[in-house]
Amino acid sequence: MRALPTAALLLLLSPAAQAADQFTIGHWDGGARYDESGSFMRCSMTTEFVTGEFVTFSNAKDGSFVVSFTNKHADLKRGQAESAEIIVGEYPPLPALLTNYDANTAGMTFDNPGAIYQRLRIGTRIAVNPATGESMVYPLSQVNRGLQRLLACTMREMGFSNYGNQAVGDPFGAGIPVPADDGTTQAVGHGPTSTAQFSPIEPAVLTDLANGLLAKAGVTNARILPDAERKKMAPGFPLFWLDSDRSGGGLSGYEFTQRHVPMPYLVGMTSTLTLFNDSASCRGVFDSRIEDLSGKAGFPARRIHTVCRRANPQNAYVADYMILAPDENRLIKLAVARKGLDAQQADAEVPHSDTLLAAVLQTLKGAVGQ
Numbered sequence: 044m045r046a047l048p049t050a051a052l053l054l055l056l057s058p059a060a061q062a063a064d065q066f067t068i069g070h071w072d073g074g075a076r077y078d079e080s081g082s083f084m085r086c087s088m089t090t091e092f093v094t095g096e097f098v099t100f101s102n103a104k105d106g107s108f109v110v111s112f113t114n115k116h117a118d119l120k121r122g123q124a125e126s127a128e129i130i131v132g133e134y135p136p137l138p139a140l141l142t143n144y145d146a147n148t149a150g151m152t153f154d155n156p157g158a159i160y161q162r163l164r165i166g167t168r169i170a171v172n173p174a175t176g177e178s179m180v181y182p183l184s185q186v187n188r189g190l191q192r193l194l195a196c197t198m199r200e201m202g203f204s205n206y207g208n209q210a211v212g213d214p215f216g217a218g219i220p221v222p223a224d225d226g227t228t229q230a231v232g233h234g235p236t237s238t239a240q241f242s243p244i245e246p247a248v249l250t251d252l253a254n255g256l257l258a259k260a261g262v263t264n265a266r267i268l269p270d271a272e273r274k275k276m277a278p279g280f281p282l283f284w285l286d287s288d289r290s291g292g293g294l295s296g297y298e299f300t301q302r303h304v305p306m307p308y309l310v311g312m313t314s315t316l317t318l319f320n321d322s323a324s325c326r327g328v329f330d331s332r333i334e335d336l337s338g339k340a341g342f343p344a345r346r347i348h349t350v351c352r353r354a355n356p357q358n359a360y361v362a363d364y365m366i367l368a369p370d371e372n373r374l375i376k377l378a379v380a381r382k383g384l385d386a387q388q389a390d391a392e393v394p395h396s397d398t399l400l401a402a403v404l405q406t407l408k409g410a411v412g413q
Contacts, residue, residue: 064200066192069185073193075200085109086196088189098169098181099150100190102197108159111150112171112179119143127151127173129159131166131183141173158311163190244296244373249282252406253294256377259402262286262395280378290394292379299372306368310343313366313374321349321362336365340404343368348393352384359384363396369407377403 064086065074073088089099095115102108110129123143128136129151137158139151151171153159163169163186171179250267257265265284268276277283280293314333336344347364362380369375377400379393 064196066189066196068189068192071185071189073189073196075196083200086193086200088193092181100163100186100193102193104197104201106154106156108153108156109150110153110159110169111144111148112181113148115147117147117149119146119149121145125174127171129162130170130172131162131168134162136172137162139171141171160190160311163187241297241299241374243281244298244375246281249294249296252296252375253282253284255406256399256402257284259405260395260398262399265291280376286395289383290379290381292377292395292399294375294377296373296375299374306371306374307337307343309374310345310366310368313376314345314347314364317347317364317366317376321351336400336404340367340369341408342370344404346396346400350384350391356385357383361391361393363393363400365400365403367403367407375403375407 066088067073068088070090071088072090073086075086076084078084083104085101085103087099087101089097091097095113097113099111099113100108101111121143124140127139127141129139130136139153141149141151143149163183166183166186168180168182173179253267257263265286267282267284273280273283276291277293280295282295283291283293285291332348334346334348336346344365344367347366349362349364351360351362353359360380360382361384362378365377367375367377379396379399381391381393384391
């Protein structure tokens with residue numbers, strides 16, 4: 044774990060900060076930080092709960108995630124560190140190293156932030172329990188949408204061509220929030236075209252995989268869309284099909300040319316960021332659940348079920364996203380969705396989700412390393 048200087052933890056935006064990278068979500072104020080030469084350092088967001096008590100979340104350009112706490116009444120010994128546990132929601136405690144940055148500020152650095160993102164996404168409060176001393180408990184109102192903006196700030200500052208090179212990256216890049224609007228997304232294709240660490244799976248390979256999955260799942264009426272039609276409907280997927288006027292699905296995937304973060308972490312981060320991107324595009328109530336399929340699949344895998352309710356039920360949707368890493372060289376995302384919900388409908392099944400999931404697990408188990 045690395046300690047950061049106090050100045051890096053306080054959210055005082057540099058004059059060089061661009062307007063697009065400053066944001067306010069509820070009580071959270073955020074933006075980009077730069078060093079004296081004007082180079083990007085991190086994106087941070089902070090809130091003051093009571094006078095002199097702050098919580099700050101920071102994304103550094105190396106992919107690490109920092110959680111820090113400032114209390115003007117604290118009397119801490121600079122540089123002292125002790126073990127601690129973070130408790131958010133019903134998740135198991137997350138171990139961390141709590142380091143005192145100065146007399147009033149302490150924090151934790153997560154080099155693989157998937158686990159803490161996953162907790163913060165659903166949490167209503169965060170409790171930090173040091174090995175010695177009193178617990179620190181803070182509410183997390185609207186932190187989910189705040190973190191979405193924090194990640195979007197990092198993507199913009201890193202530059203989309205470089206964003207995938209660091210551990211917090213989401214190689215699927217489904218979209219980022221338009222800076223002036225909480226409820227819409229700005230499409231960025233299906234992520235970086237290529238980086239030193241990963242490149243998109245070839246379209247012909249994705250087409251063969253899609254045809255095989257659809258056949259195994261018994262979906263006989265699917266139509267793979269040509270590029271011009273696909274880009275209007277599913278800019279986040281290089282391949283998309285329709286099996287009715289209201290339902291369809293898509294595929295995206297990357298092959299890794301260099302070692303990335305451990306696959307279980309990458310699957311967790313991609314799942315979390317997929318939810319952030321979905322929630323950013325959904326005005327109204329957003330709901331979700333995550334199913335860990337790793338035991339069933341034999342490799343890191345998750346299914347994310349999302350429900351987006353909107354004022355116009357025809358613009359609402361339900362979708363399942365399957366994030367799969369069958370080996371150390373590939374990451375694949377399968378999506379199935381149904382557009383439109385009845386006004387009284389609280390949830391809905393996604394057509395062909397179970398059969399396509401069974402097909403993709405069977406197919407990828409038989410093709411590891413190919």
